[in-house]
Amino acid sequence: MIVKVKAFANLREVFGGEIKVNLKEGAILKDLLSPVYLPPEAVEVIIDNESGEIKPTILILKNERNIRFLRGLLTKLEDGDEVNIFPPLGGG
Amino acid sequence: MNSTASNQLYGYAGKLLRIDLTKGTVSFEKIKPEVLKEFLGGVGYGIKLLSDELPVGVDPLSPENKLLFATGPLTGTGAPGSGFAEVCFKSPLTGIWGEAKCGGEWGGTLKKAGYDFLLIEGKAKELKYILIDDDKVEIKNAGKLKGKTTSQKDKLIKEELKDETFEIAVIGCAGENLVNFANIMIGGRAFGRCGAGAVMGSKNLLAVAVKGSKKIPVAKPEEFSLARKECNKKVLAKAGKDGLAPGGTTGDIPSCDALGDIPTKNWRSNSWGKGEELYHHFESKNLVRANPCYKGCVLRCGRIAEVKDGKWETPEHEGSEYESICAFTFFLLNEDMDAAVHATYLCNEYGLDTISAGGVIAFAMDCYEKGLITKKEADGLDLTWGNAETIVELVKKISNRVGIGRVLGEGTRAASQKIGKGSEALAIQVKGLEGPAHDPRSGKTLAIMYGLSNRGMCHIHPLEGMAYDSLKNDFGLTPYGLTDPQTVDRFAEEGKGKSAKMLQDWGIIPDIVGICKFFIYNGLGPGEVAWLVSTLTGWDIDVKKLLTIGEHVYNLQRMFNVREGIKKSDDMLPERVLKLPEFGKYASIEECEIKDYAGMLEECYVARGWDLETGIPKK
Numbered sequence: 047m048i049v050k051v052k053a054f055a056n057l058r059e060v061f062g063g064e065i066k067v068n069l070k071e072g073a074i075l076k077d078l079l080s081p082v083y084l085p086p087e088a089v090e091v092i093i094d095n096e097s098g099e100i101k102p103t104i105l106i107l108k109n110e111r112n113i114r115f116l117r118g119l120l121t122k123l124e125d126g127d128e129v130n131i132f133p134p135l136g137g138g
Numbered sequence: 139m140n141s142t143a144s145n146q147l148y149g150y151a152g153k154l155l156r157i158d159l160t161k162g163t164v165s166f167e168k169i170k171p172e173v174l175k176e177f178l179g180g181v182g183y184g185i186k187l188l189s190d191e192l193p194v195g196v197d198p199l200s201p202e203n204k205l206l207f208a209t210g211p212l213t214g215t216g217a218p219g220s221g222f223a224e225v226c227f228k229s230p231l232t233g234i235w236g237e238a239k240c241g242g243e244w245g246g247t248l249k250k251a252g253y254d255f256l257l258i259e260g261k262a263k264e265l266k267y268i269l270i271d272d273d274k275v276e277i278k279n280a281g282k283l284k285g286k287t288t289s290q291k292d293k294l295i296k297e298e299l300k301d302e303t304f305e306i307a308v309i310g311c312a313g314e315n316l317v318n319f320a321n322i323m324i325g326g327r328a329f330g331r332c333g334a335g336a337v338m339g340s341k342n343l344l345a346v347a348v349k350g351s352k353k354i355p356v357a358k359p360e361e362f363s364l365a366r367k368e369c370n371k372k373v374l375a376k377a378g379k380d381g382l383a384p385g386g387t388t389g390d391i392p393s394c395d396a397l398g399d400i401p402t403k404n405w406r407s408n409s410w411g412k413g414e415e416l417y418h419h420f421e422s423k424n425l426v427r428a429n430p431c432y433k434g435c436v437l438r439c440g441r442i443a444e445v446k447d448g449k450w451e452t453p454e455h456e457g458s459e460y461e462s463i464c465a466f467t468f469f470l471l472n473e474d475m476d477a478a479v480h481a482t483y484l485c486n487e488y489g490l491d492t493i494s495a496g497g498v499i500a501f502a503m504d505c506y507e508k509g510l511i512t513k514k515e516a517d518g519l520d521l522t523w524g525n526a527e528t529i530v531e532l533v534k535k536i537s538n539r540v541g542i543g544r545v546l547g548e549g550t551r552a553a554s555q556k557i558g559k560g561s562e563a564l565a566i567q568v569k570g571l572e573g574p575a576h577d578p579r580s581g582k583t584l585a586i587m588y589g590l591s592n593r594g595m596c597h598i599h600p601l602e603g604m605a606y607d608s609l610k611n612d613f614g615l616t617p618y619g620l621t622d623p624q625t626v627d628r629f630a631e632e633g634k635g636k637s638a639k640m641l642q643d644w645g646i647i648p649d650i651v652g653i654c655k656f657f658i659y660n661g662l663g664p665g666e667v668a669w670l671v672s673t674l675t676g677w678d679i680d681v682k683k684l685l686t687i688g689e690h691v692y693n694l695q696r697m698f699n700v701r702e703g704i705k706k707s708d709d710m711l712p713e714r715v716l717k718l719p720e721f722g723k724y725a726s727i728e729e730c731e732i733k734d735y736a737g738m739l740e741e742c743y744v745a746r747g748w749d750l751e752t753g754i755p756k757k
Contacts, residue, residue, distance in 0.1 A: 052396070054392055054393040054396060055389065055392075055393055102610075102624055103610075105608075105609070105610060107396070107397075109727075110398060110723055110724055110727050110730075111629075111727070111729070112627065112628060114624070115627045130396050132393055132396075132397075132609075134376075134609075
């Protein structure tokens with residue numbers, strides 16, 4: 047299945063913008079956020095090395111919904127999903 | 139050093155400069171230290187003075203209205219964000235509390251000239267500008283400035299004074315023509331909203347030129363210097379070494395579009411999906427370089443933009459920040475970024491608020507689509523969505539109050555009342571102020587903050603709501619009782635009214651202590667601000683005190699509005715803003731609809747101690 051992943055703001059420099067990822071059926075967000083599918087530098091920015099959790103300053107939306115209010119890293123992914131990853135945003 | 143015992147004021151010049159343009163008089167008034175201790179400065183002192191001195195029901199464009207330019211204790215001191223100035227007045231656009239802020243050196247220069255505040259009263263018989271050079275204050279003839287653009291006025295005054303170092307606040311033809319949302323410009327930056335420029339124009343005042351050489355006394359110099367250094371370091375650590383440079387807030391467009399935060403097609407949607415391509419064009423073709431507004435700013439949000447050639451050729455200028463660009467693209471479905479840059483440049487030159495301009499043009503285009511404005515009524519212009527030529531032409535007509543520009547220049551609320559035919563539903567405003575480029579369907583706290591912002595549907599105070607919900611920014615307030623935003627779903631509605639109260643009380647503090655708000659978004663927390671203000675003034679100001687002052691000032695502004703006729707019904711949002719978007723990514727995201735605005739409003743009233751029936755503060 048194909049999932050579209052997009053990075054925003056200064057994460058684009060690490061990530062390269064938008065990529066389409068081919069995942070196995072039944073994959074979850076944790077599978078996606080790994081060096082298997084994403085540039086290792088991007089994973090380093092997103093995932094805390096020690097805890098293995100998404101860093102609290104990183105915002106991830108799956109189809110416009112914050113994954114922290116879905117199932118976090120256990121959120122199931124489906125064909126056609128859009129995952130948007132935002133670095134700490136200041137606002138203004 | 140105890141400033142109360144010695145009556146020596148630290149962090150302040152200690153004087154109000156009062157200029158009566160009717161009588162042609164200038165007076166220098168000492169400010170009571172206890173007043174400054176209670177209100178600190180900025181909009182805090184502004185609400186105190188204007189509540190006391192403005193007659194109830196005063197006509198905003200009459201000589202009886204007053205224009206107060208205000209600084210705060212931290213202004214001009216090198217503290218993070220200290221390039222700041224505020225102007226307070228009764229707004230001709232809304233008929234209630236009006237305020238506008240502007241970054242740059244003007245405010246600090248006024249303080250160094252010896253004045254924390256400048257109050258303009260009355261109306262001159264002929265066009266004038268004011269010269270302030272330390273103790274020398276003159277009301278000078280300005281006849282030859284009439285009709286000139288803001289940059290021309292700036293140049294001519296500097297030539298006359300033979301001194302390029304003056305900081306000059308000017309109005310353009312929009313202010314001279316009393317357009318209800320005319321602004322006051324300082325270089326390429328603006329006291330943007332609520333019609334400050336019209337009030338200045340109604341007094342026949344075209345400019346205020348300031349130069350100052352005095353020092354601002356500091357109560358605890360070594361500690362203040364340490365506080366400044368440590369706080370700037372903290373901000374840099376949060377924002378990164380480049381701060382917001384070089385794209386400034388314009389760089390937020392792709393993220394905000396993806397978050398469903400940009401009102402699109404007169405608020406029919408909250409996301410267009412063109413954010414990436416529009417910003418890509420801006421970044422590669424229009425952005426010249428970063429341009430910090432004051433020396434030493436570590437965030438550097440300002441930028442220089444241009445259009446090199448073609449139909450919309452535009453010289454290098456400060457402008458094209460997030461709000462202005464969104465107002466001329468997303469609001470209007472205009473994909474021509476060069477035209478949008480050009481439109482914001484014209485607004486600078488004519489002295490017109492870009493947000494209200496974009497809002498009123500969106501209203502006009504919506505009316506046109508529905509047949510409520512005909513082509514004939516629009517002076518033969520085709521007001522189809524996205525028509526770049528029409529957008530630029532309307533900016534000119536509004537600024538010069540010609541043709542359809544006359545009615546549009548009154549603002550969407552007044553224009554819709556004149557046009558009628560159900561167009562009121564298309565006027566997206568609260569209390570008469572057009573909505574800015576942040577959509578509460580991306581995060582519901584913003585909805586309440588729009589409804590209750592004291593100058594109307596503005597982003598300066600409400601934006602903390604958006605940052606709380608969508609960007610998970612707690613502003614350092616979680617230790618003081620704010621619900622951790624990481625535990626809060628941006629689409630939830632319960633609890634948002636309560637959170638809004640603390641965000642309102644804290645969010646107003648930069649406008650009181652005299653600093654740029656971007657710093658509280660980037661690591662400058664309540665403890666840091668209290669540290670800076672205490673070591674500067676010598677007063678014991680802790681976080682609790684700051685939040686109490688913020689609450690008090692917010693409530694006083696509300697009381698001003700109540701006496702000017704505001705009712706609970708004025709706290710409502712337009713229907714369209716609450717509804718599911720008509721198109722775009724979020725059209726199928728049911729949670730983004732605002733379902734219980736009344737409940738959120740009640741929750742905020744309770745949190746603020748306001749009467750549930752009337753919305754009036756109980757104490």
